[in-house]
Amino acid sequence: MTEATISPAEDLLDGGLDSASDTDLAALVRRDRSAAAFTALVDRHYSPIQAYACAIAHRRFAEDLTAESFARLWRKLSEGAGPTTAVRGYLKTIVRNALIDGHATEARLVWSEDLPEPSTSRDPGEESDDVVEALAMRDALARLAPRHRQVLELTVLQDRSLAETAVLMGLNPNATAALKYRACRSLRAALLAT
Known part of the structure; x- marks a missing residue:
C-alpha cells in the first residue's frame, strides 16, 4: 500500500495558515485562489498597511487606499x-501608486461649489482678455521643448494619466x-x- 502524500499547501489548508509564511500564503492564492490564505494575508497586513496609508x-x-491595495x-x-516574497512591501508600493493615481485624478476634478456664479452679461473687455490670454498661452507653448509640449498635451489636454503618458512616451511613470x-x-x- 502506498500512502498519500500531502503537499505543504494542503497541510497549510488543514489549519496551519496562521503560522504560514507570506510566501506560502501567496503561493496558495496564486495556485488555488484560496480565500482562506488570502484572508490570512489580509489579517496579517491590514493594520500595518492602513497605518502606512494614514502616514502618507x-x-x-x-x-x-488600504482596500484598493488588497x-x-x-x-x-x-x-x-x-x-x-515581501508581500507587505508590495502592498506599500500599491498604496503609493494608488495615492499618486488618485492625486492625478483629483487634480483634474473641478468642484462645483468652487465655481463662481455665471454672469448673465459679459463685458466685451473680458472677451478680449480671454483672447489675449489664449494667444499668450499658444506662444508660450510654442517656446517649450518638444518633450515638454508632448507631456503637457497628453496629461492636460488629452486628460491621460501619468501611467498612460509614460507608456506613450517610452518612459517610466516617475520620469514622466x-x-x-x-x-x-x-x-x-x-x-x-510675455
Missing part, C-alpha cells in the same frame, strides 16, 4: 502574478511625473516672460 495620505483616503493584490495573485513638473515650470516661466 489624508486620513479620509487611508481606508480606500483588491489589487488579490487580482494579481489570482492572475498568477504578484509578489513571491518629473518631466511634467519641469514642463509646467518651463511653461510658467514662458508665460511670465
